[in-house]
Amino acid sequence: MTKHFLAAIFAAGLTYSAVAQTTFPQNGVYDERPGVYAFTNATIVVDPQTTLQNATLLIRNGRVEAVGTSVTVPAGTVTTDLKGKRIYPALIDMDSDYGMPEITRGAGGGRGGVPQYESNKKGAYYWNQAIQPENEASVLFKANPAKADELRKLGFGAVLTHPHDGIARGTGSLVALADDRENTLVLKPNATAHYSFSKGTSGQQYPNSMMGVVALLRQAMYDADWYKRSGRKEQANMSLDALTRNLSLPAIFEANDKLGIVRADKIGDEFGIQYIIRSTGDEYQRLDEVKATGASLIVPLNYPQPYDVEDAWDADNVSLAELKHWEMAPMNAGRLAAANIPFALTTAGLRNKADFWTNLRKAIENGLPEQKALEALTTVPAKLIRVDDLVGTLQKGRLANFIITSGNLFSADNIIYENWMQGKQYIVNNKDLVDLRGTWNLTVGSQSNLKLNITGKSADKPEYQIQADTLKITPKVSVSGDLISMQIQLDKRKPGTIRLTGYRTSPTNLKGDGESPDGKMITWSAVKAAGTPQSTTATSTSATSTTATSTSAVSSMLYPFVGMGNAQKPKAEAVLIRNATVWTNEKEGILASTDVLITDGKIAKVGKSLTAPANVKVVDGTGKHLTNGIIDEHSHIALLSINEGGQSSSAEVRMSDVINPEDINIYRQLAGGVTTSQLLHGSANAIGGQSAIVKLKWGESPENMLIKGADGFIKFALGENVKQANYPNPGVLTRFPQSRMGVEQVFMDHFTRAKEYAAGWAAYNKLNAKEKATAMMPRRDIELDALAEILANKRFITCHSYVQSEINMLLKVADSLHFKVNTFTHILEGYKLADKMAKHGAGGSSFADWWAYKMEVHDAIPYNAALMHRQGVTVSINSDDAEMARRLNQEAAKTVEYGGLSEEDAWKMVTLNPAKLLHLDAKLGSVKAGKDADLVLWNANPLAIYARPELTMIDGAVYFSLKDEDQKREQMQAERARIIQKMLTAKASGASTTRPMPRRARMWHCEDVEGVMAEGEEGK
Missing domain, CATH: 2.40.128 (Lipocalin)
Incomplete structure (x- = not known):
C-alpha cells in the first residue's frame, strides 16, 4: 500500500516541498497526502461571465492548477466524473459574526441605574467605549464546526467576520469554513475596518442619540489624524493608533436604514473614505440618493413576514409603508442591479439561514438577473475586500473553494452535493443519489x-x-x-x-x-411510465441567465415611502395666481385683486392684471388670500432624535445628521401653510446642538431639504431641563450642572476654552511651512469649533429660556465674553426685560398663550409677544410642537386679541419676523419679486380660525393641494386594501405571519431624550 502511494506521488510529479507545510508538531504517524484531484466532464462556471461545457477542473494542494476543456490529468490523480453536474466557485458572505465571541451586555447607562460617564475599559484606550478599533477579528476568532457546517450546506466557502460591537468596531478577517485549526482558516487576518451607528455594549451615557453617534465618530477620526501628526508626542492611545492603521483597509459601515446609507457616506466624504455600506434591504425606496453616494452595498435578504391582518382592527396598526415594504422588499436587489449599483449579498439578518436560497430565488423572480446574483456572492465580495487573487473564481492559482451541484445553482430543484475548501471535500448531499421521481x-x-x-x-x-x-x-x-x-x-x-x-x-x-x-x-x-423525468440532475443548460423573471407585483413607489407620499417628486412650475388678496409683508401692505407670477422657483412679478406668458399655469385666486409660507423658528419635527444629553455641552452634534424626511408631520404642516422650519436640538443641556434650517419639501432627501447658504445656528438652554430637576432618580448624582449657578459656569468655562482654542489655531495658521513641520499642531475639536464660530459671529444662538433672572445671566455672560444671543425662544418672561433684549439685539420667539405646565412658566402672560414687540424686539410665534405648528396662523392671530396688534404685524410674527431671526429675510418672509416662491393660497383671511390652505408651494413646486387630498386618501386606502388581500392569501397558503403591533409616531418636545439603538435592537 505504501509502495503504491509513493508511486502515485512521483507519477504526479510531486516533490516533498510541494506538500502542504505545517508549523505544528505531528503527534502520531505523519500522513500528509498531496491533494491532486481532477473533476472531469462537468459544466464549470469559472466566473459569472465564463462557463465551460464538458470541462475539467484540476486542483493540487488546495489550489486550482488548471481548468478547461483540454486539461491533461497527471497519472495518479484522484479523478471524479461529474457528467451532468456543475461546479461553481464557493460563495462568500461579507457580513458574518462566525467564530466571534458572543456579545454580552453589562449593566449601566440605563435610567434606572447609576449613569456611567467615563469609560470602564482599562488601559491606554479612547475615552469612549463605543470606539474600539483595536479589536481584531483574527485574534478573537475561534472556529465553530456546527455553524461552519450550516453555512457550508448553503454553498459558502468563506466569510468575512468581525465583532459586531460598537461604533468603531475594529478589523474583520476573511476565514474559511473548513474544520481545521484557526491558523489555517484565517485567509486574510486584517482584511477590513468596520463601523456602525450602534454604540453596542457601551454603557456610557454619551452618545444617547444618533447625532451623538455621528459626532463621536467624526471626533475620533479627527483625533486619529491629530495623533498621527503630533499626538503621539503627548500620549499613548492604542485606539487612535488602530484607527489610523485601519484607514488603509477597505472600510465597511453598517447603516441602519436607507437614510443611514446617505448619512454614512457623508461621514466618509468628510474624511476621504468611500465606505462599503451594509444596508438593510429598503434602499430601493431611495435609489437616486443611494446611487449618488457611489458606495457598494452589502445587501441582506431578510424579507419581512406578512402581517396577520385577519382582524380589521389589528390591520389598522400596520402602516402603508409596512404593507408596501412587505410586497416590495424582494424587488430590492433587482432594482439595485437595474440601477447599476454594485452590491454583494449576505445571509446576515436572516432569522433562519436555511431561508437564504428561498429568499434569493424570490429576488430572482422579482427582477434580479442570475448572473448578478452569482457576482454578488463571488466576484463582487472578493474584489471589494481585495481577495480576488484568492477566492471568488476558479481561475488558475485561486484557492480550490468550489461547490458541486446537480444543476443550475439558482434552480429550485438544484442540489448542492459537495463543498470543497482549500482542496478538502465536505459532503453536503450524496451526489450518487438516485432520482426516483x-x-x-x-x-x-x-x-x-x-x-x-x-x-x-x-x-x-x-x-x-x-x-x-x-x-x-x-x-x-x-x-x-x-x-x-x-x-x-x-x-x-x-x-x-x-x-x-x-x-x-x-x-x-x-x-x-x-x-x-x-x-x-x-x-x-x-x-x-413513459414521459416522466429520468435524469438525476436538473436539465437547465445555462449557467447564469442574464434575463430576469418578470414580477406580478403591482406596487409603485412613493416619495416619501409613506402614506400620503407622492407618485413623483414635485417639480417647480411656471404659475400665475390671479386676482388674489396678497399679504406682501412689504411697505405695500395687503393688496386686493392682485396677481403674482412665479417662474424658476422665484416670485417674478407682483401686480395687477399681469399678462400670462406662454405655457404658464393659471390659478384663480378670486376671493382667496395669498401669503408667503409660514416659518416656524422653533420646531422638532422631522428628526430621529432631538437631545444628546450625555454631556453638559453637545455643541458638536448636528441636527442635519438626523433629519427624517418621512415624518408625516411634514405633510401635516404643509397642510397648515408651513414651508420652513428651524429644527432645533432639545434642552437637555446648557449648550445643545447645531440647528438644521429646512424647507418642508415632502419627498426630498434630507440634503435637498436644507436651505443652502443659510447661517449656522445652535441651541442653548436655561432652566429646569438643563439642571435635570425632573430626572427620575433625584437621589442619584447625575452630570454637571445640578443648579442654575452651574449652568452659568458651563457657559463661562466653555467659551473661555473656545477663545483659547481659536487663539491656538490662529497662532498655528500664521506659521510658515517650515515652522509648522516642527510645531505641535492643535487638536481639532468639533465641539469647540462650533463655539469658536459663535465668538467669530459665524454661528448664532437660539436659547431656550423662561425666567427673567436666567435671561439676565446669559446676557451678562455674552457681554463679558463678547458674543451675541440671537434669539431667546419660549421667553415667557420676556415682557419683564424686553428693553434689555432690544439693547443687546436679541430677538424673541414666544408661545402665544402657553403657561402653567411647569414651575418656571407661572409668570407667563398672553400679552408677552405684544409687549416685547412694542419695545422694539423682533418677535416671532413658534410651535415647539408638531400639532401646534399646523395652526401657527391662529397662534399669530392671538396677538391681535392679546395685545391689540394689527393683522399685518400679527402675520409677520409667523412669516417675516422668523425670517429675520433666521437671517433669511433677503429670500423669505414676504411676497416680493426676486424672493423664493414659498407661497400659500388660503380660502379666507389667514388669521381666521376657518382659514385653510388650498395650495402650498415651495420654490414654485406644489407640495400640498387641498384639491388632490381626497384623491390621495382614496388611492392610499385602495393600496392598503389590495395588499391586505394579498397578505390574507399568503397566510391561507401557509405563510408564517407576524402580529401587528400598535406604533405611534414620536412627537418630539424640548425635554425628550431617546437612547441610541444598541446592536440587535430593532426599530428606528
Missing part, C-alpha cells in the same frame, strides 16, 4: 392496477403516494442506494401491512419480494 406502474402480487407517484421538490426529499382506483395510500418508504423497501396497507378493510423489499434493475425498473399480512410470500415490480 415520476409515475410508476406498480404490481404487488396479483394486484396490477396500482400507480406509485413519487414527487417532491428535490430528489433527496421525495414524497410517495400509491393510487388504487380512487383510493390514495401513503406508504412508508426507505431508500439506500439501489435498494428500496416499502410498507403498505392496501386494503383498509383488511388490517395488516404488506412489506416489500427490492432493488432498481435499471433507471425505469424496480423489482423485489415481499410478505403479505398473512405471511405469504409475494413478488412485486414497478415500471416507470
Whole structure:
C-alpha cells in the first residue's frame, strides 16, 4: 500500500516541498497526502461571465492548477466524473459574526441605574467605549464546526467576520469554513475596518442619540489624524493608533436604514473614505440618493413576514409603508442591479439561514438577473475586500473553494452535493443519489392496477403516494442506494401491512419480494411510465441567465415611502395666481385683486392684471388670500432624535445628521401653510446642538431639504431641563450642572476654552511651512469649533429660556465674553426685560398663550409677544410642537386679541419676523419679486380660525393641494386594501405571519431624550 502511494506521488510529479507545510508538531504517524484531484466532464462556471461545457477542473494542494476543456490529468490523480453536474466557485458572505465571541451586555447607562460617564475599559484606550478599533477579528476568532457546517450546506466557502460591537468596531478577517485549526482558516487576518451607528455594549451615557453617534465618530477620526501628526508626542492611545492603521483597509459601515446609507457616506466624504455600506434591504425606496453616494452595498435578504391582518382592527396598526415594504422588499436587489449599483449579498439578518436560497430565488423572480446574483456572492465580495487573487473564481492559482451541484445553482430543484475548501471535500448531499421521481406502474402480487407517484421538490426529499382506483395510500418508504423497501396497507378493510423489499434493475425498473399480512410470500415490480423525468440532475443548460423573471407585483413607489407620499417628486412650475388678496409683508401692505407670477422657483412679478406668458399655469385666486409660507423658528419635527444629553455641552452634534424626511408631520404642516422650519436640538443641556434650517419639501432627501447658504445656528438652554430637576432618580448624582449657578459656569468655562482654542489655531495658521513641520499642531475639536464660530459671529444662538433672572445671566455672560444671543425662544418672561433684549439685539420667539405646565412658566402672560414687540424686539410665534405648528396662523392671530396688534404685524410674527431671526429675510418672509416662491393660497383671511390652505408651494413646486387630498386618501386606502388581500392569501397558503403591533409616531418636545439603538435592537 505504501509502495503504491509513493508511486502515485512521483507519477504526479510531486516533490516533498510541494506538500502542504505545517508549523505544528505531528503527534502520531505523519500522513500528509498531496491533494491532486481532477473533476472531469462537468459544466464549470469559472466566473459569472465564463462557463465551460464538458470541462475539467484540476486542483493540487488546495489550489486550482488548471481548468478547461483540454486539461491533461497527471497519472495518479484522484479523478471524479461529474457528467451532468456543475461546479461553481464557493460563495462568500461579507457580513458574518462566525467564530466571534458572543456579545454580552453589562449593566449601566440605563435610567434606572447609576449613569456611567467615563469609560470602564482599562488601559491606554479612547475615552469612549463605543470606539474600539483595536479589536481584531483574527485574534478573537475561534472556529465553530456546527455553524461552519450550516453555512457550508448553503454553498459558502468563506466569510468575512468581525465583532459586531460598537461604533468603531475594529478589523474583520476573511476565514474559511473548513474544520481545521484557526491558523489555517484565517485567509486574510486584517482584511477590513468596520463601523456602525450602534454604540453596542457601551454603557456610557454619551452618545444617547444618533447625532451623538455621528459626532463621536467624526471626533475620533479627527483625533486619529491629530495623533498621527503630533499626538503621539503627548500620549499613548492604542485606539487612535488602530484607527489610523485601519484607514488603509477597505472600510465597511453598517447603516441602519436607507437614510443611514446617505448619512454614512457623508461621514466618509468628510474624511476621504468611500465606505462599503451594509444596508438593510429598503434602499430601493431611495435609489437616486443611494446611487449618488457611489458606495457598494452589502445587501441582506431578510424579507419581512406578512402581517396577520385577519382582524380589521389589528390591520389598522400596520402602516402603508409596512404593507408596501412587505410586497416590495424582494424587488430590492433587482432594482439595485437595474440601477447599476454594485452590491454583494449576505445571509446576515436572516432569522433562519436555511431561508437564504428561498429568499434569493424570490429576488430572482422579482427582477434580479442570475448572473448578478452569482457576482454578488463571488466576484463582487472578493474584489471589494481585495481577495480576488484568492477566492471568488476558479481561475488558475485561486484557492480550490468550489461547490458541486446537480444543476443550475439558482434552480429550485438544484442540489448542492459537495463543498470543497482549500482542496478538502465536505459532503453536503450524496451526489450518487438516485432520482426516483415520476409515475410508476406498480404490481404487488396479483394486484396490477396500482400507480406509485413519487414527487417532491428535490430528489433527496421525495414524497410517495400509491393510487388504487380512487383510493390514495401513503406508504412508508426507505431508500439506500439501489435498494428500496416499502410498507403498505392496501386494503383498509383488511388490517395488516404488506412489506416489500427490492432493488432498481435499471433507471425505469424496480423489482423485489415481499410478505403479505398473512405471511405469504409475494413478488412485486414497478415500471416507470413513459414521459416522466429520468435524469438525476436538473436539465437547465445555462449557467447564469442574464434575463430576469418578470414580477406580478403591482406596487409603485412613493416619495416619501409613506402614506400620503407622492407618485413623483414635485417639480417647480411656471404659475400665475390671479386676482388674489396678497399679504406682501412689504411697505405695500395687503393688496386686493392682485396677481403674482412665479417662474424658476422665484416670485417674478407682483401686480395687477399681469399678462400670462406662454405655457404658464393659471390659478384663480378670486376671493382667496395669498401669503408667503409660514416659518416656524422653533420646531422638532422631522428628526430621529432631538437631545444628546450625555454631556453638559453637545455643541458638536448636528441636527442635519438626523433629519427624517418621512415624518408625516411634514405633510401635516404643509397642510397648515408651513414651508420652513428651524429644527432645533432639545434642552437637555446648557449648550445643545447645531440647528438644521429646512424647507418642508415632502419627498426630498434630507440634503435637498436644507436651505443652502443659510447661517449656522445652535441651541442653548436655561432652566429646569438643563439642571435635570425632573430626572427620575433625584437621589442619584447625575452630570454637571445640578443648579442654575452651574449652568452659568458651563457657559463661562466653555467659551473661555473656545477663545483659547481659536487663539491656538490662529497662532498655528500664521506659521510658515517650515515652522509648522516642527510645531505641535492643535487638536481639532468639533465641539469647540462650533463655539469658536459663535465668538467669530459665524454661528448664532437660539436659547431656550423662561425666567427673567436666567435671561439676565446669559446676557451678562455674552457681554463679558463678547458674543451675541440671537434669539431667546419660549421667553415667557420676556415682557419683564424686553428693553434689555432690544439693547443687546436679541430677538424673541414666544408661545402665544402657553403657561402653567411647569414651575418656571407661572409668570407667563398672553400679552408677552405684544409687549416685547412694542419695545422694539423682533418677535416671532413658534410651535415647539408638531400639532401646534399646523395652526401657527391662529397662534399669530392671538396677538391681535392679546395685545391689540394689527393683522399685518400679527402675520409677520409667523412669516417675516422668523425670517429675520433666521437671517433669511433677503429670500423669505414676504411676497416680493426676486424672493423664493414659498407661497400659500388660503380660502379666507389667514388669521381666521376657518382659514385653510388650498395650495402650498415651495420654490414654485406644489407640495400640498387641498384639491388632490381626497384623491390621495382614496388611492392610499385602495393600496392598503389590495395588499391586505394579498397578505390574507399568503397566510391561507401557509405563510408564517407576524402580529401587528400598535406604533405611534414620536412627537418630539424640548425635554425628550431617546437612547441610541444598541446592536440587535430593532426599530428606528
